Amino acid sequence: MQNKVYHRIEQITGSVIVVKADGVINGELAQVEAAHGMSLAQVIRLENENVYLQVFAGGRGVSTDTKVRFLGRTMQVPFSENLLGRIFTGSGVPRDKGPAITENMIEIGGPSVNPAKRIIPRNMVRTGIPMIDLFNTLVESQKLPIFSVAGEPYNELLAQIALQAEVDVIVLGGMGLKHDDYLFFRDKLDESGALSRSVMFVHTASDPTVECLLVPDIALAVAEKFALQDKRVLVLLTDMTNFADSMKEVAITMEQIPSNRGYPGDLYSQLASRYEKAVDFEGSGSITILAVTTMPGDDVTHPVPDNTGYITEGQFYLKNGRIEPFGSLSRLKQQVNNRTRDDHRAIMDTMIQLYSSFKETLEKQSMGFRMSDWDSKLLKYGERFEAEMMTITVNVPLEKALDNGWRILADCFHPSETGIATKLTDKFWPKG
Amino acid sequence: MSENIGKIVGVNGNLLKVEFNMPVIQNEVAYACVGDLRLKAEVIRVRGNNAELQVFESTTGVKVGDPVEFTGDLLSVELGPGLLTQVFDGLQNPLPALAEQCGFFLQRGTYLKALPRDVKWAYTPALKVGDVVVAGDTIGTIPEGLFAHRVMVPFKLRGKWTVDKAAPAGDYTVEETVAVLKDEKGNTADAKIMQIWPVKMPIKCYAERLRPTESMATKLRTIDTFFPVAKGGTFCVPGPFGAGKTVLQQIMSRNAEVDVVIIAACGERAGEVVETLREFPELTDPRTGKSLMERTIIICNTSSMPVGARGASVYTGVTLAEYYRQMGLHVLLLADSTSRWAQALREMSGRLEEIPGEEAFPAYLESVIAAFYERGGVVRLNNGTTGSVTIGGTVSPAGGNFEEPVTQATLKVVGAFHGLSRSRSDARRYPAIDPLDSWSKYPSVVDQDNVATARKLLRDGNEVGQMMKVVGEEGTSIDNFVVYLKSEYVDATYLQQNAFDEVDSSNSVERQEYVFGKLLGMLKTKLKFASKDDARSFFHKLTQACRDWNSNAFQSAEFKQTEEQMGKMLAEVSDYAE
The missing domain is CATH 3.40.50.300 (P-loop containing nucleotide triphosphate hydrolases)
Known part of the structure; x- marks a missing residue:
């Protein structure tokens, strides 16, 4: 093992430093001794004898004669049962008062799963929230972001789903988290007793940018190992926009040509290689990923939510404290909602179509047009739908939610007005 | 193993910069050797004696000085049965x-071979010695699932070739030669069951x-x-x-x-x-x-x-x-x-x-x-x-x-x-x-003029819909309102298709011709309603009936029954005044 020490720094730009060294491998780790203490760094580019290193703690305080010692290995994270109940930083250092764990080190950012070894997702994850269970069912091994804007209760929603979902292990990756939010997650998991089956990797807003980049990789590498031990793992990532912004910061420092609003051209591939870790292993465990993506200015065409939407299997769109039916989508719901109850799909489609008509009527109403009979029916329906289905605090099992749906339809419409096939209305339409 | 070995001088993501001494070909395949691993790469730019290679794998662990083998072949695929x-x-x-x-x-x-090398295929020759062939002509056939897979004269051969030797019927692996060809100048070429062809070049043997x-x-x-x-x-x-x-x-x-x-x-x-x-x-x-x-x-x-x-x-x-x-x-x-x-x-x-x-x-x-x-x-x-x-x-x-x-x-x-x-x-x-x-720009399965009629109705309906957003329903004439309802009906019952319904999810051309004909008949019929609410409620009912119709098997008893029911509904509101 070579552990050569280099003293001469050729260049310092942002968090990237350049040293002249040989025999260094791409992706290798190094220790950088700066004025403010020791930091890890990773090789990100080689050019003849020039080695470009990204310093995890940032370039601030690095002097031109800083000592750089190469470790001869790539980034690793410990993995064992002892991780459960523990909290770490973005580079794997304990954030709680527990001891450091160094046993059984595993590589992060490992290879992709062979598609031939994946299986079709088949288990519904029940959350008790009608907007999810009924309209956009969450499925085990799904990757799903929550699109939202700053100020919305997305972390609360994330925590609520995490606590209700039946999983074996919860891995939380916090990126650029406010310190308060970090404490919120910790306390929430602790109160419900879920902390003992959770691992947290938290980068707070005040920590160095580069550590933020490591969080998803570390969290997912650990999750993958648990999943291979037949565990059902739920990974919570918040907030992926911070992750993308860190990537942008580093790319620009490296003088890469930006593609869209300053983000690097490989934003899609970078996000995809993380989200695609969601998997249901044939004959073993699974990884389900729920991630928060805040949309700057509530703009879904912003590069981060836009690229995310193309990668993930749908999204929950959280607005005004409600999961909006338009813009929200679970692509995997078809895998499970044919096995819940006969009327699930019909209720799901019809209620949304009618809600869409209700929105049009609202527009007409706001412009002062006369309301027809049909419009009045829709207005009545829309109000009931929002109050009894959309409110996030409604917590009922799916079957109850379906019954409520029929009740609302029956109170507002004649069966033929709903467009539901006759054989279903005959069976489910509430009598009397 | 190739003789042409280069040396890595730079790594940037999946781009390698490689110094070389012997000639290299643009877009040729090369392998970067990292310990025991050989990572596949393609030459994408050459400058001076530096070639830039895009690696098809992660480059973690690659270091300056590692050797690179140039193969001299362009990125290719294997073509053959299997x-x-x-x-x-x-x-x-x-x-x-x-x-x-x-x-x-x-x-x-x-990296594994695309076509299994140990499988034997039942080959039947289609040529005899002395036949004159050009690239792409059939040498023989092999049953592959549903088709008779044609073994063809290698696509890369130019000009006319005469069959010199032809293998008899029998079981062969993809690497075996089934014909030897000779051109006018006396050059010979082996035709194997499997061909290798560079992916970025179109096959033009037609x-x-x-x-x-x-x-x-x-x-x-x-x-x-x-x-x-x-x-x-x-x-x-x-x-x-x-x-x-x-x-x-x-x-x-x-x-x-x-x-x-x-x-x-x-x-x-x-x-x-x-x-x-x-x-x-x-x-x-x-x-x-x-x-x-x-x-x-x-x-x-x-x-x-x-x-x-x-x-x-x-x-x-x-x-x-x-x-x-x-x-x-x-x-x-x-x-x-x-x-x-x-x-x-x-x-x-x-x-x-x-x-x-x-x-x-x-x-x-x-x-x-x-x-x-x-x-x-x-x-x-x-x-x-x-x-x-x-x-x-x-x-x-x-x-x-x-x-x-x-x-x-x-x-x-x-x-x-x-x-x-x-x-x-x-x-x-x-x-x-x-x-x-x-x-x-391609022709429709139904009559083109009728499609134009239906498209016009969709456009008109959309215009009325837009207009109604401004002037409201009360500002819209009943005739226009019916146009709007008709276009919504076309959308709901013809454009929309339920992918989860066994019948509705796939409509044969025959069924499309039949149903579209019926639809057009309805569109051309002048309908009379006492009020807009009547019109709306009629179309609600007709839409539901038609959706039921869409999930009835074509020409089944149910299908005919629903059709008749829709015919009656339509007759009740048809205006025969004109």
């Missing part, structure tokens, strides 16, 4: 075999290219009737995320009336490929009675697989398609999504520090896309039969904005445009193909 039913990655590695060898994960540096005129039925009403695709045509499906691009492609891959379907999943979700992978073997192809997988090849380079191989996957797909076309078959290539491939080009262009074009895409984007779609087409082969490659590509425009470079470059070169709209998918109107914006 391709159908397979699942390959972008570089034609068979994924199930890879899974057997490596387990859950894709280990880098492991008599002439024809104009695509024959419709390729997809059993989707919106497409076949309104925006048809011809065999040998090209089409694109742009749409924002969540509008149903992939679902639409999946439906087409099941229903399309072609001989072979090749699915190139390029930089998209692995889960979607898995659905096809697991479901197709279980599904029956109504045309042949066999499993759908028998006519399918899947090329998948999903979003988390190495970016470099992403571009290769669409070329691998189209080369396999051309190969089966050479056998006189009709092939459909579905590429999902071409935007990911364009992004891979952009990533590489950025690493090469080329001057960026619009949205940082390279300036050569348009010509690359055009050259790809131009590989589609219907051709008359040397033996008089025709074969075709139909190419359908999805486009994932950033922000759902069709003005972006990839969509625009694609629209210029395709024959049909199925634009998906967010507003339709939000309203759960599937398939979300926008009936006003989309277009096709």
